[in-house]
Amino acid sequence: xxxxxxxxxxxxxxxxxxxxxxxxxxxxxxxxxxxxxxxxxxxxxxxxxxxxxxxxxxxxxxxxxxxxxxxxxxxxxxxxxxxxxxxxxxxxxxxxxxxxxxxxxxxxxxxxxxxxxxxxxxxxxxxxxxxxxxxxxxxxxxxxxxxxxxxxxxxxxxxxxxxxxxxxxxxxxxxxxxxxxxxxxxxxxxxxxxxxxxxxxxxxxxxxxxxxxxxxxxxxxxxxxxxxxxxxxxxxxxxxxxxxxxxxxxxxxxxxxxxxxxxxxxxxxxxxxxxxxxxxxxxxxxxxxxxxxxxxxxxxxxxxxx
Ligand code: 13P
Numbered sequence: 001x002x003x004x005x006x007x008x009x010x011x012x013x014x015x016x017x018x019x020x021x022x023x024x025x026x027x028x029x030x031x032x033x034x035x036x037x038x039x040x041x042x043x044x045x046x047x048x049x050x051x052x053x054x055x056x057x058x059x060x061x062x063x064x065x066x067x068x069x070x071x072x073x074x075x076x077x078x079x080x081x082x083x084x085x086x087x088x089x090x091x092x093x094x095x096x097x098x099x100x101x102x103x104x105x106x107x108x109x110x111x112x113x114x115x116x117x118x119x120x121x122x123x124x125x126x127x128x129x130x131x132x133x134x135x136x137x138x139x140x141x142x143x144x145x146x147x148x149x150x151x152x153x154x155x156x157x158x159x160x161x162x163x164x165x166x167x168x169x170x171x172x173x174x175x176x177x178x179x180x181x182x183x184x185x186x187x188x189x190x191x192x193x194x195x196x197x198x199x200x201x202x203x204x205x206x207x208x209x210x211x212x213x214x215x216x217x218x219x220x221x222x223x224x225x226x227x228x229x230x231x232x233x234x235x236x237x238x239x240x241x242x243x244x245x246x247x248x249x250x251x252x253x254x255x256x257x258x259x260x261x262x263x264x265x266x267x268x269x270x271x272x273x274x275x276x277x278x279x280x281x282x283x284x285x286x287x288x289x290x291x292x293x294x295x296x297x298x299x300x301x302x303x304x305x306x
Contacts, residue, residue, distance in 0.1 A: 002069040005077045005099035005249065006129035006168045008043045009204035013248040017300030021045035021206075022292055023081060023253035025052045027064060028285040032256070034068035034076065036292035040302040043074055044292075045099070045249065047081040050088050062095050074305035079131075081251065089119045093128050101171070105133040109157060116165040124166070131249075134161050135173030137209050139183060148190065155196040162201050169204045169249060172197055174242075176209035180218075180231040180254050189238050194245045204248035210234055211254035217262050217291075224265035228258075236298055243299065252295055256288045263287040 008019045022033040024046050037044035046065045053061060062078065069076040080100040083089040089100045102119040104112035116132040123130045135153030143151070153172040162170060174190040176182065198205065213233030222228055239250065263284040267274060274280060296302045 001072065001075055002066065002096075002098055003043075003075040003077055004127065004129040005045055005079055005131065006204075008045065008075060008077055009169055009248040012301070012304075013204040013246055015304075016244060017304060018207075018243045018248050018250045019043055019045055019301050020292065020295045020299055021047045021079060021081070021249050021251045022256060022295075023047050023049060023052070023251070024065065025055065025061075028281050029256060029260070029288055030064045030068050032285045032288035033292050034072050036289045036296060037074050037076060037305070038072060039289075040293050040296040041074060041305045042296040042301040042303070043076070043305050044296070044301070045077045045079050047079040047251070048092075048097075049081045050084050053088075058091070058095055062092075062097070066096060083119070086115060086118055089130075090122050093123050093126055097128060099129045099131065099168075101131040101133070103133050105136050105171075105173070109161075113161060113164050116161075116167055120166045129168040131169045131171060131206055132161070132165060132167045133171035133173070133206075133208075134158060137173050137177045139175065139177050152190060152193060153197055155193060155200055158197050159200040162203055167203070169206055170201060171206040171208055172247075174207075176207060176234060178209045178253070180211070180213050180228060180233070180258065182209065182211075182213070182234065183232045184230075187232060187235050187238070189234065189242065191238070191241050191245070194242060194247070198246035201246075205246045206249040206251070207239075207242055207247045208251045210239060210242075210250045211252055211258075212236055212239070213254060213258065217255070217258040221258060221262035221265060224262065224269045226261060226265060239298060250295070250299055252292075255291050255295070259287040259291045260284045
């Protein structure tokens, strides 16, 4: 069944666990996440970015996720990740997404409020939940306190933003960033800032850029020819601290991509005579499923499906 992010995340924040929001691009990634959720008896969010909509086409990719949800014994949500403008968010509301993100984090505070509120006004009447972002995702190493304050989520304005927009969940910037190269040296998040934001807001909070970039996956990909020097992610201990402070949705894209790539490389290297796409992509799907299952256990969502 297809449900909203809000329906999954409100109980998660209340009970101190988080829902994995996994980026999917194709049949294999959608099946990997749906099967992981079923095996872990975990709710899950399958999220689609505007660039995936360009790559796959909206009817194809939304059709895949809707089918996954129809066949699933556990609740799944279909979410637009990083909706870049009002039109994209509205199109996804019309296409049957149960949740959309409008990313106005690059705008000035008042403009972000106006854009977010516009999306809330078209989404809520159709029962679709809305995520917004305040602050910018960027590394915080070697930055001064003033620089951090300018980039990361300001706890003083978070409550006002939530109240004036009516948004259902808020993505916060506390030092994570997208991709496989999150830190040069110290791998730390601004947990103190999250604590204050969490005290001032009661809606579920979202952590983007939360892949851990497991070194065993980097090593596997490297063994079979990848070049990923310096790849580093968020330690699992930091993720647990964040969940304890109100993070109820955790976005994972990079770790699934790494699992996919490492396994495709392995199959092609070990079986040079193989040219059946199913024999190459099947093991890659299983590798993504294993990663998704381990995230569900780490986030505490395993066994939480009704
Ligand atoms: P990662 O690149 O850390 O997986 O983050 C993905 C993400 O936040 C998508 O919105």
